[in-house]
Amino acid sequence: MSETSHVGDLQLQLRASPHLKAPDSTPKIMWNVVGSLVPVIAAATWFFGPSALLVLASAAAGAVLTERAFGQAGSLADGSAAITGLLLGLTLPPGVPLWIAFVGGAFGIGFGKLVFGGLGQNVFNPALLGRAFLQAAFPAAMTTWPAATTEWAQLRGDNFAFPFTTPSVDAVTEATPLGLIKFESTSTNPWSLMIGATGGSLGETAGLLILVCGGYLAVRNYLNWRIPVSIFLTVAAFSGLLFALDSTRFASPLFALFSGGLILGAMYMATDMVTSPVTNAGAWIFGIGIGFLVILIRTWGGLPEGVMYAILLMNALVPFINRATQPTPYGSPGRTAKRAAREAEA
Amino acid sequence: MRAGLSFRHGVHPPEHKELTAGVPVRRMPYPNEIVLPLRQHTGKPARPLVKPGDRVERADKIGEADGFVSVPIHASSAGTVKEIGLWPHPDGSMAEAIRITVDAFSPQIPRPRIIPHWEGLTPDQVVKAVQRAGVVGLGGAAFPTHVKLLPPDDVAVDTLIVNGAECEPYLTTDHRVMTEYPERVQFGIRIMMHTLGVERAIIGVEKNKPDAIEALRKTLPDDLDLTLQGLTVKYPQGYEKMLIHALTGRDVPPGKLPMHVGVVVQNVASLACIAEVFETGLPLIERVVTATGPGLRKPSNLIVPVGAKIRDVLEFCGGLSDEATEIVFGGPMMGGSQPDVDAPIIKSTTGIVVLTKKESRPRRTYPCIKCGHCLDACPVFLNPSLLGILAQAGRFEEMEEADLATCMLCGCCSYVCPSNIPLSQMFALAKAGAQRRKQQAA
Numbered sequence: 001m002s003e004t005s006h007v008g009d010l011q012l013q014l015r016a017s018p019h020l021k022a023p024d025s026t027p028k029i030m031w032n033v034v035g036s037l038v039p040v041i042a043a044a045t046w047f048f049g050p051s052a053l054l055v056l057a058s059a060a061a062g063a064v065l066t067e068r069a070f071g072q073a074g075s076l077a078d079g080s081a082a083i084t085g086l087l088l089g090l091t092l093p094p095g096v097p098l099w100i101a102f103v104g105g106a107f108g109i110g111f112g113k114l115v116f117g118g119l120g121q122n123v124f125n126p127a128l129l130g131r132a133f134l135q136a137a138f139p140a141a142m143t144t145w146p147a148a149t150t151e152w153a154q155l156r157g158d159n160f161a162f163p164f165t166t167p168s169v170d171a172v173t174e175a176t177p178l179g180l181i182k183f184e185s186t187s188t189n190p191w192s193l194m195i196g197a198t199g200g201s202l203g204e205t206a207g208l209l210i211l212v213c214g215g216y217l218a219v220r221n222y223l224n225w226r227i228p229v230s231i232f233l234t235v236a237a238f239s240g241l242l243f244a245l246d247s248t249r250f251a252s253p254l255f256a257l258f259s260g261g262l263i264l265g266a267m268y269m270a271t272d273m274v275t276s277p278v279t280n281a282g283a284w285i286f287g288i289g290i291g292f293l294v295i296l297i298r299t300w301g302g303l304p305e306g307v308m309y310a311i312l313l314m315n316a317l318v319p320f321i322n323r324a325t326q327p328t329p330y331g332s333p334g335r336t337a338k339r340a341a342r343e344a345e346a
Numbered sequence: 347m348r349a350g351l352s353f354r355h356g357v358h359p360p361e362h363k364e365l366t367a368g369v370p371v372r373r374m375p376y377p378n379e380i381v382l383p384l385r386q387h388t389g390k391p392a393r394p395l396v397k398p399g400d401r402v403e404r405a406d407k408i409g410e411a412d413g414f415v416s417v418p419i420h421a422s423s424a425g426t427v428k429e430i431g432l433w434p435h436p437d438g439s440m441a442e443a444i445r446i447t448v449d450a451f452s453p454q455i456p457r458p459r460i461i462p463h464w465e466g467l468t469p470d471q472v473v474k475a476v477q478r479a480g481v482v483g484l485g486g487a488a489f490p491t492h493v494k495l496l497p498p499d500d501v502a503v504d505t506l507i508v509n510g511a512e513c514e515p516y517l518t519t520d521h522r523v524m525t526e527y528p529e530r531v532q533f534g535i536r537i538m539m540h541t542l543g544v545e546r547a548i549i550g551v552e553k554n555k556p557d558a559i560e561a562l563r564k565t566l567p568d569d570l571d572l573t574l575q576g577l578t579v580k581y582p583q584g585y586e587k588m589l590i591h592a593l594t595g596r597d598v599p600p601g602k603l604p605m606h607v608g609v610v611v612q613n614v615a616s617l618a619c620i621a622e623v624f625e626t627g628l629p630l631i632e633r634v635v636t637a638t639g640p641g642l643r644k645p646s647n648l649i650v651p652v653g654a655k656i657r658d659v660l661e662f663c664g665g666l667s668d669e670a671t672e673i674v675f676g677g678p679m680m681g682g683s684q685p686d687v688d689a690p691i692i693k694s695t696t697g698i699v700v701l702t703k704k705e706s707r708p709r710r711t712y713p714c715i716k717c718g719h720c721l722d723a724c725p726v727f728l729n730p731s732l733l734g735i736l737a738q739a740g741r742f743e744e745m746e747e748a749d750l751a752t753c754m755l756c757g758c759c760s761y762v763c764p765s766n767i768p769l770s771q772m773f774a775l776a777k778a779g780a781q782r783r784k785q786q787a788a
Contacts, residue, residue: 022764
């Protein structure tokens with residue numbers, strides 16, 4: 001027994017149980033989300049040329065540098081700031097001046113996340129808060145949509161405009177499909193919406209691709225599939241009802257699903273773990289609320305698009321939704337009563 | 347046999363049972379010294395009956411049960427009492443223990459004893475015989491078995507549930523007992539059903555043990571209403587509450603025992619131990635232990651005399667590998683790290699798992715991102731995310747309002763938490779604090 005002394009010499013570690021750990025970790029989840037966005041970014045670049053990469057890089061830089069400057073030491077490694085920056089970038093028009101994208105990323109992280117106490121503490125989705133700020137501060141730059149037909153290598157707007165100067169608008173612009181239907185009652189073919197051959201924000205196009213990328217996250221359980229599913233079902237049902245009532249005034253359900261930022265918002269922003277309900281029952285309520293608000297704002301609100309405000313409004317309700325949908329503990333009278341009712345039915 | 351039954355939620359940790367699942371049980375030689383803590387069971391510790399210098403034979407009673415919820419302690423080897431004093435206990439504390447120097451050349455023959463014939467005995471007599479033999483639950487909780495055999499008059503028990511789930515990763519103790527001694531398990535079930543006066547018994551075995559299920563099926567007695575039920579492989583399937591739910595659909599209300607919903611649960615190894623009492627007359631002085639893990643050179647299933655030190659068992663299993671960093675008593679999900687390799691195997695020790703750097707490397711903790719994975723894992727439907735936030739804020743009274751008492755400390759929430767928050771550890775501390783506050787208030 002040559003190992004005898006080995007048992008005695010060992011410096012034993014003491015840890016609390018459980019001594020095994022599932023392989024998932026918070027940085028792994030976050031970097032998987034970043035990774036799943038790569039095809040979406042590639043598609044945006046395909047449709048909008050170098051402008052797409054420039055805008056995304058600027059928004060991401062604004063978010064990451066703010067996190068680095070004011071966040072906790074080492075908090076960049078968890079990947080959440082990168083997600084905020086990239087998602088914000090995907091909601092911006094391709095021709096937006098880069099300094100505006102940078103400011104949006106910085107605002108989203110600074111006022112959307114860090115003032116609340118950093119990762120896990122914020123109430124509102126930081127990317128959408130950044131976008132809401134830009135929408136209020138720079139309404140013209142945020143609603144200038146270049147046409148999708150420009151030559152690939154050409155910039156889609158005055159990306160390099162100096163801060164606080166009026167961008168020189170020399171690119172060809174066009175209205176987005178949602179703008180067309182709202183202000184001109186012209187519907188766009190849903191198929192071109194799905195594959196992305198339309199004008200709009202960087203991530204408003206190529207709905208099918210975003211569905212696939214988000215689906216990957218759902219399969220890995222890195223997002224709660226109940227949220228996008230309930231949003232899509234509600235949007236389809238509500239817009240379907242309106243379409244059935246008056247198909248000349250209202251958009252078809254397929255158009256409602258694939259236009260604007262709905263797919264991106266439902267798959268990537270509403271499912272932000274920190275700002276969505278922690279219970280599964282709550283996820284359904286949250287998703288139904290968003291779907292309902294999106295159609296409400298798009299149809300009767302002053303703006304053509306309502307995904308951003310729908311998600312932000314429902315973010316504010318998350319604490320109440322959580323409280324209302326607490327699980328019923330094992331063996332408690334509530335749970336026993338539920339089971340008795342089920343058995344009486346059967 | 348029908349499809350596997352189960353409960354909702356739970357987790358699927360890697361099983362790692364292949365290390366020892368097919369390794370037959372063998373007997374470990376007697377070590378030079380045996381250390382028998384007086385507290386090896388839930389309830390009051392035993393009172394010592396011997397003093398230093400006394401000679402004892404194997405199976406002699408050396409500690410007396412102190413009350414009804416207590417059991418005696420027996421010498422697991424012939425030898426001489428060396429000392430009675432504090433010694434490292436596997437729960438991490440120092441506890442009163444009897445140290446016996448083992449006879450170097452002893453036939454280890456117990457004194458002649460009367461083997462009771464169970465069929466002529468009244469339930470009370472069976473209960474006494476089981477208590478005298480020092481039998482406790484061998485699944486890990488070490489609750490005195492005889493207490494479960496004597497339900498109070500106001501509860502009606504109709505079903506005996508036999509726990510062969512063994513849901514903890516790595517452990518194969520119950521697996522080997524069922525595979526190698528199925529008749530003994532069946533005999534224990536027979537005695538238990540007779541004593542409890544129940545007509546129906548169900549054996550629940552996780553489906554990752556096909557050879558155990560086959561062995562039990564071959565030996566099923568025709569004259570008993572005894573069902574063999576395969577269970578879904580999922581942790582914590584072997585927890586009493588989860589097992590009762592899976593096999594009968596009943597839920598135990600908070601603060602109540604399984605017998606209040608008409609069920610008594612007994613682990614297969616405990617039943618084999620009861621059977622042995624009526625087969626040989628010997629008390630509980632040895633048990634099957636799985637010594638395993640990536641940090642152990644020769645993972646084995648062993649019959650170990652109660653009181654053998656961890657060091658002796660590890661040495662018999664070829665010693666530790668160079669990567670070994672941590673020794674866990676019991677399964678890796680619920681078991682405790684051992685600070686001292688001189689702590690003894692006790693009646694409730696199901697296994698020793700030696701882990702390496704790979705499993706025990708420190709992990710950075712991140713803030714709760716409210717992913718909800720812990721809610722999906724919690725088998726008793728709590729909100730561990732909320733409880734964890736309350737615990738970190740020191741709001742312990744509110745934790746009690748959030749049903750902390752229902753928590754079984756199974757560790758599923760900590761296992762899945764991507765932010766590595768030590769949830770079940772915080773809940774264990776909060777529970778202890780709640781207990782203290784209750785005592786101070788009383």
